[in-house]
Amino acid sequence: MLFQVRMDVHIPADLPAEVANDIKAREKAYSQELQRSGKWRHIWRVAGEYANYSIFDVDSNEELHQLLTGLPLFPHMRIAVTPLCRHPSSVRDGDA
Numbered sequence: 001m002l003f004q005v006r007m008d009v010h011i012p013a014d015l016p017a018e019v020a021n022d023i024k025a026r027e028k029a030y031s032q033e034l035q036r037s038g039k040w041r042h043i044w045r046v047a048g049e050y051a052n053y054s055i056f057d058v059d060s061n062e063e064l065h066q067l068l069t070g071l072p073l074f075p076h077m078r079i080a081v082t083p084l085c086r087h088p089s090s091v092r093d094g095d096a
């Protein structure tokens, strides 16, 4: 199951820099592990914003929920999820 996920990050201005940097480092490691596993297929920065568009390939809504709520930055994010399915005009056979 494919999902487009938009993540908007809002770190409180009064969060100490060392705490914020630790969260960001853990977020990067978590994200890169999921990208290598194939669960997190794509991540793109939204130009000019502290936000990304990502594509997840997971087995269930529940799995997506678990992955997203496990993000170290989750407490500081607004997340919007859009379910995707194959477009009948797609020429990309690899896209389920």
Ligand SMILES: O=C(O)CC1=CCC(=O)O1
Residues within 6 Å of the ligand: 007, 009, 027, 028, 029, 031, 050, 051, 052, 073
């Ligand atoms: O920087 C972001 O958009 C938030 C984020 C998600 C995964 C990651 O490494 O950073």
